[in-house]
Structures are given as structure tokens and as C-alpha cells.
Amino acid sequence: MPHSSSTPEQQEAPARTQLTPTMEDTTLNLGNGGLTDEDLLMADVDEVESPPVVTPAAVEPPSSAPAAKPESTEEDAPVEIKQETKAEIRLEDLFEGMDSGSDDEFSGSKTDRDVATGQVPPSSPGPVAPAGSNPDLLRVFYQLLFPWRYYFQWLNHSPQPTPDFKFREFSLWLTGGVVFRFQSYATLDLLRKDVFKHLPERIEIGPIYTANPRDRKTFRNSSAFRPIAKELCFDIDLTDYDDVRTCCDKANICIKCWQFITMAIKVLDVALREDFGYEHIMWVYSGRRGAHAWVCDRQARNLDDHKRKALGNYFSVVKGGEKTGKRVNVRRPLHPHLARSLDILKEHFLTDVLEAQDPWREEDRAEKLLQLLPDIKLRQALKEKWEFNPGRSSTAKWGDIDSVAKSIGSVNTKDLLEAKQDVVLEYTYPRLDILVTEQKTHLLKSPFVVHPGTGRVCVPIDTNDLEGFDPLDVPTIGGLVNEIDADTSGGGGMKKEGDGDEDKKGAEWERTSIKPYIDQFRGFVHGLLREEREFVRVKREREEEGGGLDF
């Protein structure tokens, strides 16, 4: 199974080279020690309302020292080999659906990882695995860096596990193409335990069902088991912009074309707030070339598919495909939403599209612009002008439209203005993957997981500083693990051991570059929880007034 073999060979980041050999062990046998450790850390982090994260002691007896110690180093080849075989057995168990969760060997601890220096284990054959699916890194990531507690609160909407969490579908995507769908967990600990066990390279979130998704086959009719709620989601993907971006294509992105996402977020975010009154909207980088929106307001979560579809279409302006010709045909006068969007997008169109992308410099590409313009005489004149002066920039060509139209004189200015507005919308208005919005049952990649291809973490995007977000600058799993390394080996470990107080103040992630993102997530979740509490309080008061239900 790729699980064990797909390890470390490739190392872009020097740090990983350093980690590699020890990481191999970590994969196989620890985790549980780590988990306890993590729990302690987590529990300490935030004293607000403690309950959900308490490790059941029975599951994992902590066998190793909880804190990082640079000394624990015993590493040799035989051990490695032995562990590899062990790994295979575990994987088989896993695929038979057996619960092999309680490993009983703990020969090392996660701290091992910082010891090794630069040696590449001879026993790691196989293809180059991307960083994002390296089980060693994933283990560290899930144990030390994933914000479990806030994650739980975000999905659960309450300190105690509610059906919102219990009946929620998760699906785990394992390295090697295995997908476990319809997983559900009664508590956060069960989820964590399962994630530590399988080390999925990707976790997706589905809807909340009327009953436990694991029992879905036991229901006689479909009404007993059906999806009832899910965050309202939007998915924007740069591949949908391939016909308007010139800098990159397919899965590649750069900061230039990222601006398409930036403007999309601006347009959608303000519309969701102003038009629909939603407040709890989280934007998440999808790890490679897009962004997701999670609208978490109670009302949005409870929308049925029909209304989701209506919302999705409200935001569908660019229609059809390449063969459609003119893809934006909106009614005049412009709907207030479109008028506002146009205001936002105009600026971006001039700088981020015309200047940065220069989409019409080549003649055949400029042809496309001509097709979008109304007057045949105008088209003719422009064509001649551009043929005569090849290589004019898109900005110049955009300016030419008005000047040439003026010189012709007979062009209907209103039609021309509207056509130009349509062009701006076609090049800049958000392009959504509509199915994600329309269907409650559609799975969407969870925030804070690692993109298996790029190794980047799916971090929330701060809408107050959209321009400051650079997708290429997002923390990667390799980088983060490195930071922890540097931290623990550079005296941090010692400090930890000695100075308990200092230590209690911070989990590992607090000392890494993922901190601002988790802080942001925490703020978001707190805002959501506050409103949920208010909702529960109001509801209870009403019930008390009405029916005399005692609480």
C-alpha cells in the first residue's frame, strides 16, 4: 500500500529531509502518545468551555514522554523494516473495516522526528509522493496543527455534541484512492481517533442527516434518512476562468490570476451580506486554485435545495461555454446586485484584467472582444485599426472602442455602454461551480485540511485583507512541520519540559505561521456560537412562556 512506501524520498523543503527517517517511525507506531499529548495541549489552550476534548484514557495509554525531547533517538534500519511490515498489516485491517485502532506498541514518540539528520532511509522506494499525502507529515499535522476544538465547535454549534455534529457526514479520502463515505462521529474524540488512524489526505464535509449516516441502510423509506441541513456553500475555481486568463491555465495559478478569485470574493461576500442578510460567512482557500465560501447562518444552513438553486442562479451571470458566443446577457436596467457588482469589478477590470492579463493583445484573441460589440461598422473599423497597428495593448484597445465609436458617430451609445458593461461582467463576474451551491448533499473539502497536491493548508481567507492574501504564501504542511522542528530543537523543547506555565499557554500551532489563520477561525467560530446561544436562549424562553417546559 502506498501508505508506507510513499514516504519521504522527494524533498523540496530541506527540513523534510531532515525529518524524514524518523518520521517513518512516527507514522507507524506512535500517534497515540502524540494524541494524548495533543489533548493536553488542546485542553490547556482554551479554558472557556472545556468538555468536548477529553481523551478517553482507555483508548491510548500514553507510552512515551508527552513533550518533545531531542534525546530520544534510537534509530536503525531493522526497526524501520519491521515497522513497514507492521504498517501493511494495519492497512489491511483497515480495509476490512476492522477496528485496529488500538495499537499496542509505542517504541518511539513524536519527538523522534527532530533527531534525525539528513539521512534518507534505504527502504523508501516507490514513486514520489507529494508532500500533502505524506503520512508522516500528515500525522504531525493532524496531531499538532489541526484546530480540532474550534472545528468541532464550528460544526456542532454548541459545547455538547448535538445532532448537528453526530449526524453529519464526513468522508475521508485516503492515500491511494480509497474513500470512506458516510462516516459520522458521536464525539470529537471519535473523529480524531479515526483521522489519526487513517491519516486521510483529504476530509470532506457533507450534510447533517435526520439520522446517523452510518445507519443509513437500515431505514425503510427515504424520508426517514434524508439530508436536513448544511452550510450554504460556494465554490470558485480558477479553471473556469481559463478563457479569460492568459498567465496560467489548468491547475496552475499565480498572484495575477488569483485576482479573479479576489474580486469574486468581494462581489459574493457583499451580496450575501447586503442582499441576503447572512453574517457568518467564511472564505477558505481550497489549497490549489480556488476558494470556498461557507455560509454558516442558521437560516442558510436550513435552506432546501430548491432555494439553494434559486440562490445559485441569482449569482449565475456568465452563462454557457466557449461556443455560446456572448455569455452575459443581463436585463436592463441592471438589477441592484449587478449594478453594485459592476462598481466593484470596474476597477479590477482595468488593472487586474486589462493590464495584468492583457487578454486581447493577439489578433485572434481580440476577435473575441469584437464579437461582443454591437455595431457592425464599429467592429469593422476597430478591426482595421488593430490590423494596422498590431501589438496594441488591451488597455489601448478598450480605449479605442469609445474613440472609434465617436468618430463613426452613428453608434448607439446606450447599446455600446451596455455591451461594454456586459464585457466587464463576462471577464470578471464570479464563475461558480453551481452544483456545490445547489445540492445539500454535495461534499466540500473541509477547511484546514492539506491539499494533497500542493501541500498547502486550506486556510481561511481574511476578507478584510483580501488584497494581502497570496495563495502561494500560504503555510504548507512541510513548512509547518519544519517550524515545529525548529521550535522544539531550538530550545523550545527544553523550555517546555521545565516551564509548565509557559507551556500551557500555547499549543504547537501557536508558534507556527498557521497561528493567524487559526486565530481568525476561532474568532469566526466564536461569533457563530454567540449567535447560536442567543437563538437557543430565545427559543427556550419562548417555550417556557408558551408550554411551561421546565429547564
Place this chain on the structure above:
Amino acid sequence: MNRIDAKRRNVVDHRKKQFAEATYQPQQYPHRLNFYTTPPTADITLEQFEQWAIDRLRILAELEACSFRNKTPAETAAHMEPLLKKYLPLDSTSSNHSQLFTQRQKDHYSHFILRLAFSSTEDLRRRFTRVESMLFRLRFQGDDMKERNAFVRTLNLDWEPVSEEEKRELAAELAATVGFAGKRGQPTVQEEEWSKVDWERVPDLIEHRKVFVKRGKAYVPSREQQSMVMTEFNARLEKALELTARALPRLDEDDRLTPILNHLSKNFIAPDSVYTNSSSVIEGAEISARNIDNLSQHFPMCMAHLHRTLRRDSKLRHFGRLQYTLFLKGIGLNLEECLVFWRSSFNKMTDDEFNKGYRYNVRHVYGDVGGDSNRRSGGYSPYSCQKILTEHAPGNGEAHGCPYRHFDEQNLMALLEGVGISDKVVLQGVREDKQKQKFHMACNRVFEYVHKNELRRAKDESVMTAAQLETIVHPNEYFKRSYLLKNMGKIAKKEGDGDVKMEG
């Protein structure tokens, strides 16, 4: 809403309550339109009971026929006007008609009588809701603006009226609502009555950005309120019909009403289901798997296209199989023969594949397997034109649907020429029908062309009744009529009128 006069409640000793006469407030009909929330309580004669129901049924049947024939709303309204006047007049309050109360009472009572008749099955309920809402929409549109607004206010739909001040503030945004393009003759933003509702109640308006929406509230002009009222009307009627269905068994003991009701619902048989029974089977025709190729000359274009596709590719996609199987079932191909037909048609796969992937579906369609209700009702009903036209438009690689609607003009012409229709006039006619979205007309035009000789003869000899020459709205009717016409001499005995009709 409470029907029992509050003051008189509890007058009766609760032990004697069941024997006491119920006392009701007399019904008032302040508005022309009615949401039919309160059932009637006064006594009427049995004759009235039957006559009123039949009158209303006639109207509903006619409305449905209009929709089958793809009439535009304006055409439908024009068509219905004289009929409504005759059978179910309903004048506005301002007309001060002397019969106002009687008219409204009849409208009210007949609606509830038909509810009893048409709540028994899902199919009937759905159809009843559809035609009733068509009738309501027709009246709603024709209603006086002022009275309509007054009526809407009584519905308690919890719409918040938009104040003058807010109108002024949002004038620019509201002007962008659909239809406010500053044309003359239309009310301005200030004149229009606006109401604020949760956007979730008008998703259709939101979907197409027809109205302005702010912080979750949609601003709906009175013109667009129709869509909200209709949604509400439908929802309430559907719910009420289900309740009626549950209460229906209590009527069983009543031997005066049950026969009338049964008779009514029999006359309201859906075109969808009319061909399930043996009435459509043509005696003397050899309907068997090996004869299908031969019979396919009588098929309408939709089925002929499926047949040709099947012969060409040796396979059909799911909806194609469904549509075609049901049609074959409708022309009288029995299950065994149908299985033989599909097995031999799918000649590129093994028996095992066929049995695994397809056999069950065919049997399910015939009601041979499946849930209790499926088996008891004999499987599915053959699709009507209505259904083929409106449901499941064909996608990539699919051959089902109606060629007149789902083909583009060029392909349609090629298809028609492919089956030997080359008459320029006919083709031009079909093209025009298609542009006007009168797909039935196109189909009937082709039918008339293909059978022109036989039709002339039939008319001369008056073999067929007028009803049998009405517009075809069901593929199986097309087949039947085509077969009968082509074999006019050979078949002595003919079946009765199999056309879709709802009559009193």
C-alpha cells in the same frame, strides 16, 4: 376561521354532543376569489350536488385541454370566457350582480365536491391541483386590481407593506425590478404597491433577479404577487387534499354520494392512465415482438425515432427505454413479448448482462415486480405528450422526448424527410408550428399528411366520429388511430371512443 359560533360553543352537554345538530355561522363571500379554506356547511339537494360538480368539471376539463394544446394564456382566457360565463359565472363585487351570492356559493361548493371525488389517488390529486390552480390563476389575473389586493390582504400571508418613505429611499433600486423600465402606461415606483417578504418565500423571483432584495427581504410589486399567491394556493390545496383523502373512508357508508363521486372521478381519468386498460388494445392486430418493425410505420415521430435509434445502436439510454417500453405496453404488447423484444434488440450483450441490467426494469414497468402499490396498479402508465414534452428533456446521447420540441429545426427536417415526408407545405407548416411552440399541431399536421387519403375516406363514409378526429395528445392515440385508418376495411369491429375526454 372558527366555524362554530363561539358564543354557542359548549352549549350541548358533551355526552350528547355527538347527537347534537352542528351549528354553523352562515357563510359569507366578501370576495370573488376564494382560497377554499372553509368547507361548506349549508344543505343542498342531491341534484345540485351533482349538477354543480359536473359544471365545474366541464370547466376544468376544458382548461386542461387548453394546456395540452399548448395555448398561450391569452388564448386560453379567450377560449374559456364564454364557457365560464355559461357554467361557472363569477362576477366581481363591484358588478352588483343579483346572483352574486349564488354564484360564489356554487363555486365554493363545487370545488369541495370535486375535492371529494378527486382526492383518492396521488395521480388524481396532482391533476386536480394543477387544473384548479389554472382556474384560480385565470380568475386572479382577470380580477379587478383593487378587489384583488383586498383579497390578498385577507390571506394573512404575512407580507409587510412597504411604507411611502421606504419607497422613496429605495426608489432607484426598486425601479430595477422587472418590468419597471420606465415605460409609459406602467405604474411608477411610487404608485405601485410593494410588499416585503422573506426571500425564501419567492425563490422564483430571486432566481431570475426579478426583484430587489435587501438583507433577506424581497421587495415584491403587486404584479408579481401572483407567483406568491399561486405558490400558497397550491401548497394549501395539496395539503387539504391529503387530509380529504384520509377522511374519505368515512364516506363509504353513504350510498347516495359515493356513486356520484365515483362517476365524477371516472370521467376525469388522466390521459396518462387511459391506455393502461384494455380499451386501447386493437382487436385483430398482431402485437408481438417480431411484428414491431412492421407496426412502427404507425408510430408517432417520438417513438419512431426511438425505434430507429434502437435498431441503429442496439441500445437505448434509460429514459428512452422507459418511454418506449411504456408506449409498447400501451399498444398492447404483453410482458413476455416485451422482454423478448428488448432482449433481441439489445443484441450486443450477453444474456447475463441483459438479465442483470434490464430485465428487472421492464418487469417493473409492467407491475410484475416492485412494491405493493406498483404491482396492484399494474405498473406505470404510458406517457402522454404532455409528460414527454415537459419532463426530462433529453441530454447527451439520449433519444427520448418529442422530436418536434427537442430537435433543432434542421435535425427535425432531416428526420421527417428520412421517413418520407418531403411535401414542402407540410414541412414549412411544421417549422412554423415549432417556432410557435405548438408541438401538438406539428405532430397532428404530420399525421394528417401521412393519413390524408384514409382520413378523406373516413370522413366520406363517416366511419369515425368527430371525437375520434380530435387533436392527438397521446402517442398511443396516434398509433391507434393510424392503425385503424390504415386497416379500415379489415377491422370490422371498432373500439369505442378512446380519446382523452373529461365530460359530465
